[in-house]
Amino acid sequence: MDKRFYITTPIYYVNSLPHLGHAYTTIVADTLARFYRLQGYEVFFLTGTDEHGDKIAKAAEAQGKTPKQFVDEIANTFKETWDKLGIHYSYFIRTTSDKHKRVVQHVLQTLFDKGEFYLDEYEGNYCFGCERFLTPKELDEKGLCKDHKAPPVYLREKNYFFNLEKYRAWLKDYLSKNEVIYPSFYREEVLNLIEEPLPPLCISRPKTRLSWGIELPFDKDYVTYVWFDALLNYLTVIGYPDDPSWQDYWANSHHLIAKDILRPHAVYFPIMLKALEIPMYKKLFVHGYWLMGSLKMSKSLGNIVSPLELSQTFGVDQVRYYLLRDMAFGYDAEFSLPNLINRINADLANDYGNLVNRTLSFLERNFDGTIPPWGELTLEDREFREKVERGIIRYLEEFPRLNFHTALEELWQAIRFANVYIDREAPWTRVKEGNYQRAGTVLRNIISAIKSFALALYPVLPNSSLTLLSALSVLPSTPSLISSSTSVIPSSPSVIPSSPSVIPSEARNLSFKDLFNWDLPASGTKIKRCGPLFPRVDEEKILKEEQKVEAKKEPELKDEPQYITIDEFRRIDLRVAKVLFAEKVAGADRLLRLEVSCPEKRQVVAGIAEYYEPQELIGKEIIIVANLKPAKIKGIVSEGMLLAAKDADGLAIIIPEKEKEPGAKVG
Numbered sequence: 001m002d003k004r005f006y007i008t009t010p011i012y013y014v015n016s017l018p019h020l021g022h023a024y025t026t027i028v029a030d031t032l033a034r035f036y037r038l039q040g041y042e043v044f045f046l047t048g049t050d051e052h053g054d055k056i057a058k059a060a061e062a063q064g065k066t067p068k069q070f071v072d073e074i075a076n077t078f079k080e081t082w083d084k085l086g087i088h089y090s091y092f093i094r095t096t097s098d099k100h101k102r103v104v105q106h107v108l109q110t111l112f113d114k115g116e117f118y119l120d121e122y123e124g125n126y127c128f129g130c131e132r133f134l135t136p137k138e139l140d141e142k143g144l145c146k147d148h149k150a151p152p153v154y155l156r157e158k159n160y161f162f163n164l165e166k167y168r169a170w171l172k173d174y175l176s177k178n179e180v181i182y183p184s185f186y187r188e189e190v191l192n193l194i195e196e197p198l199p200p201l202c203i204s205r206p207k208t209r210l211s212w213g214i215e216l217p218f219d220k221d222y223v224t225y226v227w228f229d230a231l232l233n234y235l236t237v238i239g240y241p242d243d244p245s246w247q248d249y250w251a252n253s254h255h256l257i258a259k260d261i262l263r264p265h266a267v268y269f270p271i272m273l274k275a276l277e278i279p280m281y282k283k284l285f286v287h288g289y290w291l292m293g294s295l296k297m298s299k300s301l302g303n304i305v306s307p308l309e310l311s312q313t314f315g316v317d318q319v320r321y322y323l324l325r326d327m328a329f330g331y332d333a334e335f336s337l338p339n340l341i342n343r344i345n346a347d348l349a350n351d352y353g354n355l356v357n358r359t360l361s362f363l364e365r366n367f368d369g370t371i372p373p374w375g376e377l378t379l380e381d382r383e384f385r386e387k388v389e390r391g392i393i394r395y396l397e398e399f400p401r402l403n404f405h406t407a408l409e410e411l412w413q414a415i416r417f418a419n420v421y422i423d424r425e426a427p428w429t430r431v432k433e434g435n436y437q438r439a440g441t442v443l444r445n446i447i448s449a450i451k452s453f454a455l456a457l458y459p460v461l462p463n464s465s466l467t468l469l470s471a472l473s474v475l476p477s478t479p480s481l482i483s484s485s486t487s488v489i490p491s492s493p494s495v496i497p498s499s500p501s502v503i504p505s506e507a508r509n510l511s512f513k514d515l516f517n518w519d520l521p522a523s524g525t526k527i528k529r530c531g532p533l534f535p536r537v538d539e540e541k542i543l544k545e546e547q548k549v550e551a552k553k554e555p556e557l558k559d560e561p562q563y564i565t566i567d568e569f570r571r572i573d574l575r576v577a578k579v580l581f582a583e584k585v586a587g588a589d590r591l592l593r594l595e596v597s598c599p600e601k602r603q604v605v606a607g608i609a610e611y612y613e614p615q616e617l618i619g620k621e622i623i624i625v626a627n628l629k630p631a632k633i634k635g636i637v638s639e640g641m642l643l644a645a646k647d648a649d650g651l652a653i654i655i656p657e658k659e660k661e662p663g664a665k666v667g
């Protein structure tokens with residue numbers, strides 16, 4: 001079968017409970033899995049837990065448990081969390097499983113036999129958080145690990161090393177010729193990283209120091225480095241090396257990660273594959289961080305949000321929608337409760353929910369809940385169909401590029417237009433006039449569009465889509481969850497047991513083929529009642545409760561000086577951008593809309609109209625903050641912020657002193 005889609009999440013460390021950051025990656029994978037299933041692909045979706053290494057051994061010890069007891073408990077918590085969030089993974093891998101251990105030992109022996117490893121004595125600064133020796137560049141000015149803000153331990157020991165440098169030229173060549181890493185600025189980051197010689201990778205840990213790992217098959221005194229073990233999970237599950245079908249999955253493998261683990265996935269793993277003579281994976285999708293304020297949400301900073309609590313308060317679909325809508329894939333996004341509530345109230349309750357509610361209740365009141373026949377279509381009816389189809393097509397185009405935020409915005413334009421169409425065509429007035437045929441045609445057109453919205457949105461809003469599609473009788477009955485062991489994955493790799501997760505049986509009948517079928521649901525179909533899909537959230541009440549909870553907590557970072565670190569500064573992506581076009585924004589005296597090249601084309605809305613005429617700016621080079629979260633200003637999406645200086649005499653934009661290539665980095 002050539003239509004295969006293999007998608008993976010990182011396997012999460014079991015020293016932390018699942019938080020919103022983990023949930024985001026897993027929800028993105030689940031969304032993509034559903035999207036490709038509805039496109040007719042055979043999908044295999046892998047997630048799991050990373051259970052070896054120092055971190056885990058120490059966390060178990062801290063709780064007075066054996067590592068085995070400890071990892072069993074937390075792995076179960078991950079599974080339960082994903083089940084409660086309705087994640088339909090195909091397989092959950094645990095690196096402590098026998099199957100995985102066998103694959104890791106096979107790989108270690110193969111590379112050892114090929115002469116890829118050598119024994120050497122090494123001394124240097126070892127960080128227990130990173131679980132590896134650090135280079136001097138990875139220490140800050142105080143000699144602490146930059147990531148963990150902890151002092152490394154000076155160690156001297158004999159270990160096995162893997163000569164990565166041998167493959168650096170190949171990797172550079174491969175990455176520069178193939179668009180494997182997406183978004184492409186992460187590919188650039190990796191290419192920069194491998195400009196310099198790569199230090200050898202230490203692939204072993206002496207058992208005298210750490211025994212919680214997979215033993216080296218060629219030296220019983222050592223276990224392997226946790227990353228060497230973990231990365232191989234992507235191969236274990238598809239049957240490598242015994243089941244030849246692993247290669248079909250591998251040719252379609254897509255790995256989702258956040259930027260924290262770019263180096264192991266984009267440098268170590270490709271080199272491991274090359275040394276094993278395994279082809280490169282198909283794609284590495286890299287996203288940014290969910291931040292709390294300006295800090296990464298993480299267990300070590302103690303600023304995590306629980307995905308389960310959030311879903312219990314607001315609903316699973318609502319949280320999925322917010323996460324996918326408010327993060328531009330690849331960039332960081334700041335988690336904000338008011339923004340979440342606003343998305344629920346404005347987009348889900350007002351735009352989408354309201355469209356559905358008023359259409360279905362009008363149908364019930366005036367047509368006995370039965371889909372009326374078509375009358376003649378007017379120009380307006382056709383225009384409506386075109387807009388809906390265009391919105392859906394754009395949505396489908398943006399999805400595989402993981403531009404969920406733009407995909408959803410495109411679809412929402414169609415949803416908002418459906419509200420405009422119903423207001424303009426006012427079927428209630430036609431009914432009052434006794435013109436049921438015209439009212440029925442408008443209604444019928446909207447109901448078919450609602451069916452298409454629900455179907456298109458199934459990957460993002462699976463629960464409400466299933467409720468709606470069964471109310472519209474497009475699905476046989478109200479969804480019921482059944483065990484997936486009755487062949488959810490038609491031909492999953494033979495070496496692993498079938499999926500333990502569940503999938504609604506009805507969802508298997510869904511297909512995007514029905515997206516443009518305006519005769520579905522058919523005339524004469526009786527529609528079932530369904531309550532409000534997205535109840536409005538009382539923002540004031542929620543925020544007050546939140547403040548009460550916050551007030552009880554000690555403000556953890558209150559004594560932090562008001563400095564930013566060099567790493568925080570580096571996160572700001574400042575770029576040279578050339579202004580291609582500029583115009584005033586209608587109805588906003590202070591705003592100009594600029595189209596710039598940096599070098600990709602984007603638009604920036606800036607409050608500089610009092611100081612600059614649009615023509616003055618065309619052709620000028622300016623500096624923009626390129627990784628600012630896109631925001632809507634007066635209804636126009638601004639994809640960056642221009643830098644300017646202001647004093648009592650007015651405002652001046654910042655321009656490079658000499659002409660520079662659009663896109664050149666400023667820093």
Ligand code: MSP
Pocket residue numbers: 009010011012013014020021022024025050230231232233256257258259260261288289290291296297298
């Ligand atoms: N065990 C390794 C991965 C091995 S994969 C072969 C690991 N585990 S982890 O538990 O630390 O998970 C890291 C991943 O969790 C990130 O790459 C990302 O997918 C997710 N996230 C953790 N915190 C996050 C944010 N604050 N924001 C977004 N994603 C986050 O690294």
